Amino acid sequence: xxxxxxxxxxxxxxxxxxxxxxRVERSSTFEHMIYRESELDEVWRLxxxxxxxxxxxxxxxxxxxxxxxxxxxxxxxxxxxxxxSNTVDARDRLLQAVERVQx
Amino acid sequence: MLSxxxxxxxxxxxxxxxxxxxxxxxxxxxxxxxxxxxxxxxPVRLRLLGEDLVAFRDSDGKIGLLxxxxxxxxxxxxxxxxxxxxxxxxxxxxxxGVDGRCMDTPTEPEDSKLCSRIKAVAYPVREVAGVIWxxxxxxxxxxxxxxxxFLSYPAEKVAAFKVLEDCNYAQAVEGxxxxxxxxxxxxxxxxxxxxxYEHERDLRPKIEVEYTLYGLRYAGVRNFREEGKLHxxxxxxxxxxxxxxxxxxxxxxxxxxxxxxxVPRDDVSTWxxxxxxxxxxxxxxxxxxQEGGHWxxxxxxxxxxxxxxxxxxxxxxxxxxxSGIKGILTQDHAVSETQGRILDRTKEHLxxxxxxVVAWRRQMIRxxxxxxxxxxxxxxxxxxIPWNRIHAxxxxxxxxxxWKEEVPLNADVALxx
Numbered sequence: 001x002x003x004x005x006x007x008x009x010x011x012x013x014x015x016x017x018x019x020x021x022x023r024v025e026r027s028s029t030f031e032h033m034i035y036r037e038s039e040l041d042e043v044w045r046l047x048x049x050x051x052x053x054x055x056x057x058x059x060x061x062x063x064x065x066x067x068x069x070x071x072x073x074x075x076x077x078x079x080x081x082x083x084x085s086n087t088v089d090a091r092d093r094l095l096q097a098v099e100r101v102q103x
Numbered sequence: 104m105l106s107x108x109x110x111x112x113x114x115x116x117x118x119x120x121x122x123x124x125x126x127x128x129x130x131x132x133x134x135x136x137x138x139x140x141x142x143x144x145x146p147v148r149l150r151l152l153g154e155d156l157v158a159f160r161d162s163d164g165k166i167g168l169l170x171x172x173x174x175x176x177x178x179x180x181x182x183x184x185x186x187x188x189x190x191x192x193x194x195x196x197x198x199x200g201v202d203g204r205c206m207d208t209p210t211e212p213e214d215s216k217l218c219s220r221i222k223a224v225a226y227p228v229r230e231v232a233g234v235i236w237x238x239x240x241x242x243x244x245x246x247x248x249x250x251x252x253f254l255s256y257p258a259e260k261v262a263a264f265k266v267l268e269d270c271n272y273a274q275a276v277e278g279x280x281x282x283x284x285x286x287x288x289x290x291x292x293x294x295x296x297x298x299x300y301e302h303e304r305d306l307r308p309k310i311e312v313e314y315t316l317y318g319l320r321y322a323g324v325r326n327f328r329e330e331g332k333l334h335x336x337x338x339x340x341x342x343x344x345x346x347x348x349x350x351x352x353x354x355x356x357x358x359x360x361x362x363x364x365x366v367p368r369d370d371v372s373t374w375x376x377x378x379x380x381x382x383x384x385x386x387x388x389x390x391x392x393q394e395g396g397h398w399x400x401x402x403x404x405x406x407x408x409x410x411x412x413x414x415x416x417x418x419x420x421x422x423x424x425x426s427g428i429k430g431i432l433t434q435d436h437a438v439s440e441t442q443g444r445i446l447d448r449t450k451e452h453l454x455x456x457x458x459x460v461v462a463w464r465r466q467m468i469r470x471x472x473x474x475x476x477x478x479x480x481x482x483x484x485x486x487x488i489p490w491n492r493i494h495a496x497x498x499x500x501x502x503x504x505x506w507k508e509e510v511p512l513n514a515d516v517a518l519x520x
Contacts, residue, residue, distance in 0.1 A: 006455045030314045030518065034462045038455060041104050045452045079106055082465050083472075 003027050006035045009042035012070070014098050017043075021094045024077075024087050033085045040078040047071040066100065073097040105448035105464065112468050114271045114445050116367040117153040121471040126152065126343045127240035128480055130248050132364045132376040133168065133228070134158060134235050135265050146190060148181045152239060153369040156226070157181045159201075161188050167201030168237050170224035174205075180223075199223045232256070233263040234376060249341070252491040253362060253380035261380040262388050264395070266432060267403045268375045270439050272344055272367040273464070274446040275375060278439045279346040279363055280463055282308050282323030282336060283456035288434050290425035301325065301334060308336075310455070312462045313507065314518040317488050318342045319466060321459035322506040327499050335506040337496045340463055342470060349495040360495075371444040374403075377432070396430010405433060413437045488516060 003026045009016060020039055027036050051067045077093040080086040105113065116123040131151070138147050139160040146159035148171060155171040157180045167190065173180050178194040185191075189206045191198040197218075198207040203225025205218040226237045227245065232254040238245055253261050268275050278284070286303040298304040308323035318341045327334040339347040344365040360381055366374040377395075379386050392398065398406040407413045413428045415437075420427035428434045453461065473481050493516075498509045 006458060008455075030462075030465075031312055034312060034458055034465060037461055037465070038453060038458050041453045041461075044104055048452075075106065078104070079109070082461075083109070083468065 003032050003035070006038050009039050009046070012043050012046055012074075012097075012101060014101050017094055017098045017101065021091055021098070024081070024091050024094065027081075027087055030085065033081050036090075037078055037082045040074060040081065043074050044071065044078060047074060070097055070100050073100065104451055104453060107449055109464075109468055110446075110448045112471050113273050113448075113464055115370055116272065117370065121475040122467065123152055124240075125467075125471040125474040125480065126367065127238075128244065128246060128474065129240070129343055130229070130236050130238050130246065131366050132234045132374075133237040133366070134374075135263060136230050136233050136235050139166065139235075143185050146181045146183060146185055148179070150368045150372075151237070151374075152367050154239070157183075157190070158235065159185050159190050161190070161201055162186055163188055165201045166228045166230060166235060167199075167203075168226045168228050168235075169199060169201075169203055173197060174221055174223050175208075197221075199225075201225065232261050232378070233258070234378075247488065247490075249345070249488075250490045251347075251362065251493065253360070253378060255491075256380055256382060259385040260382060261378055262386040262391065264377045264379075264391070264397050265403050266375045266377070266397060266399055266405060266436070267368070268365070268373040268436050268439065269371075269409055269444065270373065270442065271370060271445045272365045272373040273467070274439050274442050275365040275373045275436075276340075276344050276346065276463065277460045278435050279348060279365075280321065280338060280340050280459045281457065282310060282321075282338070282459075284438075288426055288438060289431055291423070292425065293421055293423070294425055301328065302336075308456070310458045311506070312459050313512060314462070314466065315512060316516045316518055317490075317493065318345075319459070319462050320512070321462065324506060326502075329499075331502055332499055333502045333506075334499050335497070335509070337498065337506060337510055338459070339493050339495050340459070341493065343467065347493065347495040349497045375432070375436070394431060396428075396433035398430075405436065407433045409437075409440050489513065 003023050024036055027033060047070060054064050054067055073093045073096050077090040080090040112121055116126060133151055134149055139158050142160050142164045143162035146157050149156045149158050156168055157171045158168050160166050169180060171179050171181055173192040175197045176194055178192055180190050180192055182193040183190045189198045189200045196209040200206055203223040205221040208218045211217050226239050229236045286306045290303050291299050305325040308325045310321060310323055312319055312321040320337055320339050322335040322337045324333055324335045336349040338349060346363045348361040350360055362378045364376040366376060368374050379391050413433055416427040426434045428437055470480055492513060496510050498506060500509045
């Protein structure tokens with residue numbers, strides 16, 4: 001698992017998030033943090049798109065609420081990494097995100 | 104992407120804001136020396152970091168940078184009389200020296216002590232390589248001056264330009280730490296035509312970042328046209344808003360060594376100070392103006408600007424240019440200015456090519472918050488930085504090596520995690 005590079009993020013499936021957690025746990029330098037932040041940017045972007053689509057579809061409130069809550073966890077993890085290099089709290093938020101995706 | 108709160112920290116530069124206070128701890132380029140070249144000449148109004156100032160060269164040739172408003176009744180000192188070693192307000196004749204000291208209050212009683220108790224806000228200045236620099240921070244903490252080596256070049260081998268950019272400084276900085284855009288925005292062919300240069304052929308450089316005590320450096324690494332070789336352009340990014348741009352490496356452009364300072368005028372506009380330098384030959388100023396598009400009016404506003412939509416030429420876009428906009432600088436300003444006066448980073452979507460942008464933002468936000476909390480800056484001011492050894496570079500090297508091995512960072516400026 002190379003933490004010295006940005007990994008492509010195609011979705012926010014439990015496996016993708018677990019892989020990301022693994023890289024977060026092994027990240028220690030400032031450079032690692034910006035790579036992880038960039039990966040979290042991509043998860044954030046995917047969720048933005050899905051929330052927008054759900055709103056346009058008129059999705060039911062629980063589904064939309066779940067997506068919005070998921071995005072909040074990702075944004076929190078993103079800011080813990082970006083602002084404070086805080087991998088512990090970022091990992092915690094990502095674990096909560098995995099649980100939420102698994103339903 | 105940034106949260107609203109982080110975006111505010113990054114973009115707000117006024118007195119009392121975290122970032123504004125942090126930026127004030129650096130020497131910053133304020134204006135061209137040519138704007139006030141004549142001793143006793145016309146004072147010039149200048150906005151910097153949201154503060155309205157007046158610059159003047161007194162009758163003895165000394166430079167003053169004062170708060171524009173007279174401490175007495177707040178009339179503009181830029182209207183004043185610049186003679187006999189000071190600037191005299193037109194309203195009641197109060198006079199101030201370059202250090203802000205009150206020299207005369209002619210409408211007060213002869214025995215008045217008012218003058219000795221009054222001082223105009225004055226900032227220290229230095230005139231270096233055609234530019235007047237100032238320090239607007241804590242007078243007890245005047246930092247090391249950034250002695251970049253090009254600042255000591257002979258006058259004919261370094262040329263400074265100044266152009267107003269109609270947007271927040273941060274997005275202007277970000278435009279120059281984004282290697283990937285060069286092969287698109289500055290492409291000297293229509294999109295569908297074969298690429299002319301290396302960076303136009305390979306649009307997907309791998310961006311790698313290394314933090315330093317003065318900021319960061321990053322490389323855009325591409326496959327070189329020769330088998331087994333890589334090509335890297337290493338850009339230096341120096342806090343708070345300086346960038347040193349590497350030469351193109353192919354000898355395409357003349358005098359192609361460049362440094363930028365994106366000095367916040369206020370939250371929604373920027374003084375783009377740009378130096379071209381060449382230790383091998385004089386800088387061809389007319390050539391630089393033509394290539395860059397540095398055509399400006401008396402207020403340093405571009406002739407090609409957002410109000411005339413940069414005179415974008417749709418026909419040229421079909422024949423000779425991706426952008427249809429004349430001048431590399433104008434092209435850069437066009438994309439930065441059309442992001443909005445203050446880019447809303449909560450709405451953008453970053454890709455892997457934006458990693459240097461992410462790194463710079465984080466470093467700025469961290470520095471601003473650290474300064475707000477501790478009164479100290481990480482790295483830059485607490486260490487002796489060898490400014491004259493910071494160089495941007497372009498390197499071609501075997502693909503079993505890295506750019507960091509080719510251009511090793513001085514150990515004394517390496518940042519430890």
